[in-house]
Amino acid sequence: MQFLSSGIDQRNEIDWVSMNLVIEPSNDPTTKEFVRLREKYRNDAFNTIIFVQAKIEHYYNSKHQEMSFKVSDKVYIKLAYGSDPGYYRLPGSNAKLSVRRIGPFPIIEVIGELAYKLQLLPDKWNHIHPVISIAYLEKHIDNMYLREIPLPLDLVEDEDGEHFEYEVESIVAKRYNKRRKKHE
Secondary structure, three states: HHHHHOOOOOOOOOHHHOOOOOOOOOOOOHHHHHHHHHHHHHHHHHHHHHHHHHHHHHHHHHHHHOOOOOOOOOOEEEOOOOOOOOOOOOOOOOOOOOOOOOEEEEEEEOOOOEEEEEEOOOOOOOOOOEEEEEEEEEEEOOOOOOOOOOOOOEEOOOOOOEEEEEOOOOOOOOEEEOOEEEEE
16 A cells, blocks of 8 residues: 555666656656556556545445443343354354353443443353453343233132142144144
8 A cells, every 4th residue: 555655666766767756867758658557557546445445434334333331231242153253152062052142241340432341140151251342242132022021820729729820711722743643
């Protein structure tokens, strides 16, 4: 990039000619044509780099979501999945059946813009340092799918008074078990 932005390559004498720093400028038409084409290609390359940087910035800004958390917010720790690179892994986890995240854990301190200290359970998560980068955190949403939480069913006491049971209103459906050759 430095070569393209400054346009000078100290090792090449042609660049000294293009800057007119040579005491005796060359009047050779092939040299002038070479210098003109080189300057044109250098400007084209520089403009292309500027264009690509603008495209990358636009793409990043369209997908990027600003994240920040406060003290007492709950977050998940994202784990490395399978053979994907990542810092946090559970010991003895299978690549196919491993969990994607653990938690939720409350935030107890904001270390900086990109680091947070979590309240981890010391007996279970002692292999994970409590200060974690925001890149490995995911916000916890209490009711993610906005489902209605069903009311708990009433427990009915049996005749002896020792056990509690649920009262069945009706059987909605039954299925046929091919191995046992009967409906269940």
